[in-house]
Amino acid sequence: MKNTTRQPAQLILKDGTVFTGFAFGDAHSVAGETVFSTGMVGYPESLTDPSYRGQLLVFTYPLIGNYGVGMLSSRRDTPQADFESDRIHAGGLVVSSLTRTPSHYRSRQTLDQWLKKEKVVGIEGIDTRALTTHLREHGSLLGKIVVNTPIEWYDPNREALVEQVSVQAPVRYHGKGKRIVVVDCGVKHGILRSLLNRSCDVLRVPWNYPFASLPHIDGVVISNGPGDPQKVSETIGEIKKALHGKLPMLGICLGHQLIALALGARTYKLPYGHRSHNQPVLDVQTEKAYITSQNHGYAVRESTLPQTVQSWFRNLNDGTNEGLRHRSLPVMTVQFHPEASPGPTDTAFVFDEFIKMVYARPR
Numbered sequence: 001m002k003n004t005t006r007q008p009a010q011l012i013l014k015d016g017t018v019f020t021g022f023a024f025g026d027a028h029s030v031a032g033e034t035v036f037s038t039g040m041v042g043y044p045e046s047l048t049d050p051s052y053r054g055q056l057l058v059f060t061y062p063l064i065g066n067y068g069v070g071m072l073s074s075r076r077d078t079p080q081a082d083f084e085s086d087r088i089h090a091g092g093l094v095v096s097s098l099t100r101t102p103s104h105y106r107s108r109q110t111l112d113q114w115l116k117k118e119k120v121v122g123i124e125g126i127d128t129r130a131l132t133t134h135l136r137e138h139g140s141l142l143g144k145i146v147v148n149t150p151i152e153w154y155d156p157n158r159e160a161l162v163e164q165v166s167v168q169a170p171v172r173y174h175g176k177g178k179r180i181v182v183v184d185c186g187v188k189h190g191i192l193r194s195l196l197n198r199s200c201d202v203l204r205v206p207w208n209y210p211f212a213s214l215p216h217i218d219g220v221v222i223s224n225g226p227g228d229p230q231k232v233s234e235t236i237g238e239i240k241k242a243l244h245g246k247l248p249m250l251g252i253c254l255g256h257q258l259i260a261l262a263l264g265a266r267t268y269k270l271p272y273g274h275r276s277h278n279q280p281v282l283d284v285q286t287e288k289a290y291i292t293s294q295n296h297g298y299a300v301r302e303s304t305l306p307q308t309v310q311s312w313f314r315n316l317n318d319g320t321n322e323g324l325r326h327r328s329l330p331v332m333t334v335q336f337h338p339e340a341s342p343g344p345t346d347t348a349f350v351f352d353e354f355i356k357m358v359y360a361r362p363r
Contacts, residue, residue: 025115042342054156068107186225222255293343
């Protein structure tokens with residue numbers, strides 16, 4: 001395809017760096033935080049991950065779109081397969097080379113067609129190696145994908161993004177096992193599928209729902225989600241009540257950070273975050289290493305943890321905390337994604353550990 005058939009676009013970073021390419025998808029200007037993911041597959045799952053809300057997502061793998069995209073289901077009573085929510089949450093997409101002729105038996109549309117339908121802009125023809133190197137050296141930067149019309153800078157971390165991605169009312173997913181409440185701070189459908197696959201009866205509630213006072217529940221999962229954990233004060237308040245009631249609890253990604261804050265620890269923003277499917281973590285108690293899927297820009301400062309908790313996992317790249325266990329309460333957290341989606345399933349056992357903890361709870 002000749003360049004004259006494509007619409008020129010620019011990726012402009014807040015520090016003045018400019019990358020020139022061509023627009024695809026829904027060609028309009030958009031602003032957000034520019035972040036990169038080193039995953040080689042899983043672009044449908046990543047784009048629909050609510051944790052990418054307000055971000056311009058850069059894929060470091062050079063060829064994107066080669067296996068196409070399936071079709072989102074209109075059903076809301078079953079977690080979506082192949083997608084992590086019912087829409088694209090990333091503000092924009094940045095790739096090196098876009099495939100317009102995908103090959104996969106389950107493909108029903110191209111990535112370009114999907115982005116057009118979802119009204120999301122992409123930019124291709126970018127040197128994503130140079131861009132990623134720049135972000136690693138300078139940290140995640142505010143950015144704009146500019147197509148014809150100028151646009152103001154936008155910092156998603158200044159907003160309470162969790163409110164934008166959570167359900168507005170409780171949703172029930174029927175199962176025959178224990179009743180698990182999932183606090184939806186931007187939950188990935190992979191988490192719901194992981195619980196349903198273990199026969200749990202799942203009640204998904206909004207981020208600010210008074211879940212601690214619900215009767216007849218057996219455990220709580222605090223989900224992943226976007227943005228600064230310190231802005232999710234209502235959920236932190238409910239977690240404190242649940243801790244007092246000794247409810248079995250699992251925190252995943254943002255949920256890990258929120259539980260840590262409820263316990264008295266502090267969080268901080270990482271320079272460029274962990275967004276990939278190949279993050280190595282160490283179980284500090286068994287000294288066994290796992291490869292994990294991750295997507296977060298904030299972390300728990302381990303030095304601020306109270307004596308009531310112990311570190312469970314630690315990142316082998318930068319030493320950051322990746323999980324906690326409470327010494328006396330049935331509470332466990334992980335910074336990574338044990339459900340993967342996409343990524344390795346090395347740590348799916350975390351859900352099994354949680355279910356064991358739920359069944360061990362005295363009634």
